[in-house]
Structure formats: structure tokens, C-alpha cells
Amino acid sequence: MKILLYNPDNGVTRNFMPHLWMFLLQALTPAGHEVTLIDGNAQPMDEEGLARYVREHNIDLVGIGAMTRMIAKAYRMADAVRAVGVKVVMGGPHVTELADEALGRDGGPRHADAVALGEADETWPRIVEDAARGTLKDVYKPVDDFGQERKPSLQAYPEIPWDKIKLDQFNLLPGMLQPLLKRLGGGWGAFRIVPVESGRGCPYGCEFCTVTGFFGDSIRFRTNESVVNELLLLKARARVEGGQIAVFFIDDNFAINVKRTKSLLRDIIAADAQVHWVAQISANLLRDEELVDLIAAAGGKWIFIGMESIDPANLKDVNKGFNKPGEYAVVLDRLAQRNVFAITSFIFGMDNDTVGVAERTLKEIRTWPPGLPIFGLLTPLPATPLYERLEAAGRLTRPKHWQEFIPFAMAHTPLKMSIEEAHNEVRIGWANFYSPEAIEKAVDSIKPLGYRINIFIARLCFRGIYFPQMGSFAWMKTIVENRRTILKLIRQGFGARFHAAAQSIVSEPATAQQR
Numbered sequence: 001m002k003i004l005l006y007n008p009d010n011g012v013t014r015n016f017m018p019h020l021w022m023f024l025l026q027a028l029t030p031a032g033h034e035v036t037l038i039d040g041n042a043q044p045m046d047e048e049g050l051a052r053y054v055r056e057h058n059i060d061l062v063g064i065g066a067m068t069r070m071i072a073k074a075y076r077m078a079d080a081v082r083a084v085g086v087k088v089v090m091g092g093p094h095v096t097e098l099a100d101e102a103l104g105r106d107g108g109p110r111h112a113d114a115v116a117l118g119e120a121d122e123t124w125p126r127i128v129e130d131a132a133r134g135t136l137k138d139v140y141k142p143v144d145d146f147g148q149e150r151k152p153s154l155q156a157y158p159e160i161p162w163d164k165i166k167l168d169q170f171n172l173l174p175g176m177l178q179p180l181l182k183r184l185g186g187g188w189g190a191f192r193i194v195p196v197e198s199g200r201g202c203p204y205g206c207e208f209c210t211v212t213g214f215f216g217d218s219i220r221f222r223t224n225e226s227v228v229n230e231l232l233l234l235k236a237r238a239r240v241e242g243g244q245i246a247v248f249f250i251d252d253n254f255a256i257n258v259k260r261t262k263s264l265l266r267d268i269i270a271a272d273a274q275v276h277w278v279a280q281i282s283a284n285l286l287r288d289e290e291l292v293d294l295i296a297a298a299g300g301k302w303i304f305i306g307m308e309s310i311d312p313a314n315l316k317d318v319n320k321g322f323n324k325p326g327e328y329a330v331v332l333d334r335l336a337q338r339n340v341f342a343i344t345s346f347i348f349g350m351d352n353d354t355v356g357v358a359e360r361t362l363k364e365i366r367t368w369p370p371g372l373p374i375f376g377l378l379t380p381l382p383a384t385p386l387y388e389r390l391e392a393a394g395r396l397t398r399p400k401h402w403q404e405f406i407p408f409a410m411a412h413t414p415l416k417m418s419i420e421e422a423h424n425e426v427r428i429g430w431a432n433f434y435s436p437e438a439i440e441k442a443v444d445s446i447k448p449l450g451y452r453i454n455i456f457i458a459r460l461c462f463r464g465i466y467f468p469q470m471g472s473f474a475w476m477k478t479i480v481e482n483r484r485t486i487l488k489l490i491r492q493g494f495g496a497r498f499h500a501a502a503q504s505i506v507s508e509p510a511t512a513q514q515r
Contacts, residue, residue: 001033001060001132006050008066008073009040017193017248018042018170021065021092025124027158033128040073042170047080054086061131063124064112065092068210068381068402075102075111082113087136089127091116093214094402097383103138117141118214119200121152151215154200154222163233167192167245190243191457193278194234195250198227198264202252204282206306207318208347208378208386211252219256224267231273238275246301247277254279258291265294274299278343283307284322286331296338301454302372303335304343310364311357314350318378318386329368336369339451343372343462346429349422350378351415358428365433370442370455372462375429377410377422408466426466434463440485449492456485 005022018039026035036057038045045053054062062081066074071094078088090112095102099117104110114136116123123140130136144150170192199221205212231247238245255261268274276299283305286292295303309315310325332342344365348357358375365373380387380396390396390412397419398404401411408426410419417425432438439459443452460478469475479486 001128002058003029003033003035003061003063003128004054004057004059005035005037005063005065006077007039007041008064008070008077009044010070017195018167019065020195020197020250021120023160023165023195024158025063025120027160028121028124030125030128033132040077045077047076050077051080051084054081055084059086061128062086062088063127064088064090066090066094067092068094069405069407071095071402072405078111079109082111087113087131089114089116089131089136089140091120093210094382096214097210099139113138115139118149119152122150151201151218151220154197154220157222157226159226160230161233162194162230163237167194170194190241191246192243193246193248196227196230196234196247197250198222198254199251199256199260202256204253204320204322205385206320207389208381208384210381210384213383215252221257221260224264227264228267228271228273231268231275232271235273235275245275247275249277249279252280253282253285255281255285255291258285258288262291262294265291265298268298269294276301278302278304280304280306282322283327283331284324286334287327289334292334292338292340295335296340300340302341302343302458304345305331307344308347309350309353310346310361311350311352313352317351325364328364332368332371339448341369341371341455343374344368345374345376347376347378348425348429349410349414349417349419353414353422353425354416355421355425358425358432362429362432370445372455372458373429373433374462374465375426377408377426378412378414379410380412430463430466434459434467436481436484439463439482440488443485443488449489452492453489456482456489 005025007019007022022037022039026037029035036059038050038053053059062078064074064078074090078090081088088111090102095112095115096117098106099115100106101108102110102112102115114127115138116127117139118141120127120140120142122142127136127140142150142152199219200215201217201219202209202211202215203217203219205217234245234247274297279295279300281303286303286305306320307323307325307328308318308320310328312321312325315321315323315325328344332344335342346361378386379401380390382402387396391399395412397413398411401409408423410422413419414422439456442459443456446452446455460482463469463478469478
């Protein structure tokens with residue numbers, strides 16, 4: 001049987017990393033089946049294009065996974081595939097919570113022949129076998145012999161052949177920058193981010209988050225050995241290709257068990273398996289100096305911190321009172337001292353926010369080491385405590401906002417500002433920190449060339465989360481706007497190479513004389 005696993009584009013930007021679920025299910029597919037992967041972010045397709053691909057390649061089964069923001073596109077693509085007579089199975093957090101919507105049991109159209117609820121590690125092989133026999137069921141759910149939901153263990157984790165998978169399409173660098181960066185040396189002609197997980201689950205239960213509902217509040221971990229082996233594969237590939245490969249640990253909180261995380265980081269160091277990596281860690285766990293030392297020594301370069309707000313009242317409202325805004329600066333300085341920088345996320349439109357929240361937040365951020373701040377709006381995702389609270393209060397303005405995804409648009413009324421005012425606060429945040437002047441200032445504040453290039457590329461890519469950078473013209477405009485910073489990096493790069501060559505020439509006679 002020929003199987004296609006398809007991930008729809010996110011409708012915002014093509015600056016992304018591949019989604020792990022496709023590679024994981026490919027590795028879990030029983031022998032004897034051919035699996036193809038298409039990520040809509042790397043290979044844009046419309047409904048007609050996907051239907052044509054399925055017909056021309058004689059695909060027998062299509063698996064589609066999507067988060068809430070992608071679900072409208074996912075449904076359209078699923079409809080197109082089913083229209084040509086091919087079965088579709090859908091999964092992911094949104095479908096898990098709203099299975100009746102996908103199956104057409106809520107009065108709307110049916111989009112899927114089957115749905116996989118929750119984590120599909122155990123159910124996917126069963127789905128494939130049933131599809132091959134023509135006995136596909138409507139719903140697949142991982143349950144034990146007593147009908148209770150069962151979370152898969154990660155101890156026997158499948159091997160994903162990262163050394164063989166084609167990753168060319170996932171190069172984050174715009175084509176027009178690649179020749180320049182190649183000439184700077186250091187393998188900057190390519191830069192790819194690869195998703196790796198070391199564990200699943202989160203006990204915190206933040207009001208707006210879907211993680212605890214989907215993965216559960218108990219934490220499951222892979223063995224240190226399997227994670228280290230995966231990093232060694234990626235490190236070897238980067239060395240052979242002469243490009244940059246970074247890992248994004250997609251664990252919802254990489255250091256939720258600090259003792260275990262320290263053990264993993266020590267094993268990474270002992271095996272010389274360091275690659276540059278990013279991980280999500282809450283600020284309260286970064287109080288641990290030894291943990292931060294190990295993060296830096298094990299290859300950590302960026303830490304994603306969900307700060308959400310600088311207002312303790314907001315944090316308490318959404319069940320994230322363990323965040324202490326007074327500690328943010330200390331945590332970020334501690335990381336920066338070790339050349340580890342932060343991706344800091346903020347949510348505007350929370351119940352205690354008023355007009356001017358963006359500038360108040362920016363004022364704090366400007367006192368911190370350079371990083372990657374990102375700004376979003378409080379979004380009630382289905383089945384979260386936030387959604388239920390706002391629905392009960394009659395505050396939802398678009399109860400099924402996912403059916404027409406609009407980037408950076410509120411779906412409920414804030415308490416202390418209007419919807420339009422909240423939208424403007426987000427615009428102020430992005431415009432201030434991703435302007436050419438702000439990017440130049442961030443790059444200038446860092447000395448080593450590698451780190452300067454790193455933050456420059458990261459800022460350009462993150463800029464595309466809010467400001468569309470989907471096509472060549474948009475990228476060209478962005479590059480022209482940032483030409484001053486690019487020229488500085490080029491001068492420093494060639495200057496460093498010239499200096500190294502000069503030092504070599506100067507030292508050569510002395511070396512010969514000693515011989």
C-alpha cells in the first residue's frame with residue numbers, strides 16, 4: 001500500500017522546521033508499505049495539486065495531522081483527497097478534542113474516513129493494517145484492556161534515519177543569502193532545524209494550553225542513549241554536508257525533571273554529541289546554576305521561555321503563577337553569560353492588560369540581553385479551561401474561530417481593552433523588535449561572528465512569523481532593508497579570514513626556524 005503523510009502549511013510563514021509526527025509515523029509503519037512525506041510549508045500545494053499528486057502516484061491512504069490553526073486548511077485538503085476516492089485518516093490535538101467535527105457528526109460535512117485520537121504511536125500500525133484490509137474504523141484510540149486511555153512508553157523509541165532523510169527543502173536560509181554566507185565560512189551555506197523529542201507530558205496545566213490535555217500530566221522519557229544516538233547521527237550529517245543543523249527539542253518542558261535533564265546533558269557531553277540546540281524550559285527551572293552550565297556545555301544555544309506577561313495578576317489568572325516576572329532579567333543574564341540566548345514569548349489581550357501593555361513590556365525587554373521576543377494574542381483553543389471559561393461567560397466572539405483561521409486575530413473580547421486595541425499592541429511589539437534598526441542593534445551587541453550571524457538569521461526568520469515572507473519579493477525587500485547589518489557581517493567575516501591568513505603567514509617562518 002502507498003501511504004502519503006501530509007502536513008498542511010500554517011498559513012503564516014515558510015520559516016519553519018519539519019514536523020516530527022510525520023517522521024515518527026513513517027518509522028512506525030509496518031514493513032511492506034511505501035510512505036511518502038509532504039510538508040505543505042516546504043512544498044506548497046492547493047487542493048487541486050494534492051488531489052492530482054494522490055491520483056498520479058496511486059496513493060492508497062493519506063494521513064493528515066494538524067493543530068487548530070491549520071485545521072481549516074487540513075479539512076479542505078482532506079475533502080479534495082476524498083473526492084478522488086482515497087481514504088483519509090486525520091489526527092492531532094484538534095481532531096482529538098473535536099473528533100465529531102472531523103467525522104461530520106456535529107451536523108457539518110465529513111472530512112475524514114477515520115480519526116486517530118491522542119498519541120498515535122500504538123494505533124498507527126493498526127490503522128495501516130485495517131486500511132490495507134479495507135476494514136478502516138471510524139475512531140482509533142489508544143486504550144488498555146479495561147478501556148482506559150493508555151499513554152505510550154517512550155523507552156522503545158523507533159529509530160528515525162536522520163542521516164538518510166532528504167532535508168534540502170528545509171534550508172531556512174533564503175536562496176539569495178546562501179552564496180554570501182557560504183563565503184563567510186563556518187558552514188553557513190545551509191541552516192536546518194530538526195525536531196527531536198526526549199520526553200512528553202506537562203504537569204503544569206496552564207489555562208490556555210492544550211499540552212496537558214493531549215499528552216497528559218505525567219512525564220514519560222526516552223532513554224538517554226536513544227537521544228544521544230540521534231544527536232550523533234545529526235552531528236555526523238552536519239559534518240559531512242558542511243552545513244549547520246540545529247535541533248529543536250520539542251518537549252513541552254525540556255527540564256521538567258531537572259535531575260533527569262542533567263543526566264541527559266552529561267551523557268551528551270560524555271559522548272561528544274553536542275549539536276546546537278533549542279529547547280523549551282520554564283523560567284522557574286532556570287534558577288539552577290548547574291543546569292544552566294550543563295545546557296551551555298551540551299550545545300544549548302537558544303532557550304524558549306513562555307514568559308507570557310510581566311504582570312503577576314495575568315499569570316495567576318491563567319494558572320501560570322510559577323512564573324515570577326521579577327526573576328526574568330536574572331534568568332536571561334545567567335543564560336547570556338554562557339552565550340545562551342532566549343526566545344521569549346508574550347501574550348497580549350489577557351484579562352489584566354490595558355492599552356500600552358506592549359510598550360510596558362518592550363521597556364522591560366530592552367533591559368535584557370538580545371534575544372528573540374515573540375508576541376501573540378490570548379487564544380481560546382477548544383477543550384482548554386480558557387475556552388470553557390470564556391464560553392461560560394459569553395465572551396467568545398468567534399466560537400469556532402478555527403473554521404476561518406485569521407492570523408493574529410482575537411476570538412473573544414478582552415476585559416480592559418477592545419479587540420482592535422489588542423491587535424495594535426501585538427503590531428507594536430513586532431514592529432519595534434523586528435525593524436532593521438532593532439535587528440542591527442541586536443547584532444551589534446554581540447561580538448563573536450558566529451553568534452552575530454546566528455541572531456541575525458534567527459531575527460530574519462522569526463520576523464516572518466508576523467510579517468509575511470512567503471515569496472522571493474518579500475525576502476528581497478527584507479534583505480535590502482537589512483543591508484547595513486549584512487555588510488557589517490560580511491566585512492567582519494572576510495576580516496577574520498584575512499587576519500587568520502596573515503597570522504599563518506607570519507608564523508610560518510618562525511615555525512620553520514624552530515625546525
